[in-house]
Amino acid sequence: MAVTVYIVHVYQRDLERFTRRFEKRAQKDDLTGLHRKGSLEEFLRLEFERARRYGSIFTAIFLDLDNFREINDTHGHLFSDAVLQDIAEQIRKSDFAARYGGDEFVIVLPYTDKKGACKVAQKILNAIKENIPVTASVGIKEFENEKSVEDFLHQLDQLCYLSKKSSKGQIKVNGGLPCTDSLTG
Numbered sequence: 001m002a003v004t005v006y007i008v009h010v011y012q013r014d015l016e017r018f019t020r021r022f023e024k025r026a027q028k029d030d031l032t033g034l035h036r037k038g039s040l041e042e043f044l045r046l047e048f049e050r051a052r053r054y055g056s057i058f059t060a061i062f063l064d065l066d067n068f069r070e071i072n073d074t075h076g077h078l079f080s081d082a083v084l085q086d087i088a089e090q091i092r093k094s095d096f097a098a099r100y101g102g103d104e105f106v107i108v109l110p111y112t113d114k115k116g117a118c119k120v121a122q123k124i125l126n127a128i129k130e131n132i133p134v135t136a137s138v139g140i141k142e143f144e145n146e147k148s149v150e151d152f153l154h155q156l157d158q159l160c161y162l163s164k165k166s167s168k169g170q171i172k173v174n175g176g177l178p179c180t181d182s183l184t185g
Helices: 002-026 037-054 068-075 077-089 114-131 149-166 179-184
Strands: 058-065 096-101 104-110 136-142 171-173
Touching: 037 058, 037 096, 037 104, 037 149, 058 077, 058 114, 058 149, 068 077, 077 096, 104 114, 104 149, 114 136, 114 171, 114 179, 136 149, 149 171, 171 179
Parallel strands: 136 171
Antiparallel strands: 058 104, 058 136, 096 104
């Protein structure tokens, strides 16, 4: 009887370990090693709570690669995968980054205002320009006590869309201003 109990205990322990590893792996994108969209939303809920409770700030960057489908069609999936991996490597490890969609990334910068986020975004765009054969459009949104994570992400996405629509490879911040204009106002 004791052996059976022990075997069941070992089995349960191993199953719990496997489940934890599986859950942890499910939170990460296999290609880039960044978090997945679900993990992003969970992290943003925590940032919302922290910002509301302690008055802290955070900003998010939405980065969307320009004309990525054409790159994929012209050079193939292996090349495109390498581009996505290289983009992920340009993101600071101290920030929370997620692959939001196929060629979209969201980076959350805790305790960072839009001025700091503009600097981070510009560094990423410069690194992309120097090392990777793509351009990216960027939206930046500072937390302004939005009602929900979904509303915040929608506004962030709209800023990126505005950037892409006005001129690819640009950065748009709260209110649709370019980074340089938003820093003075």
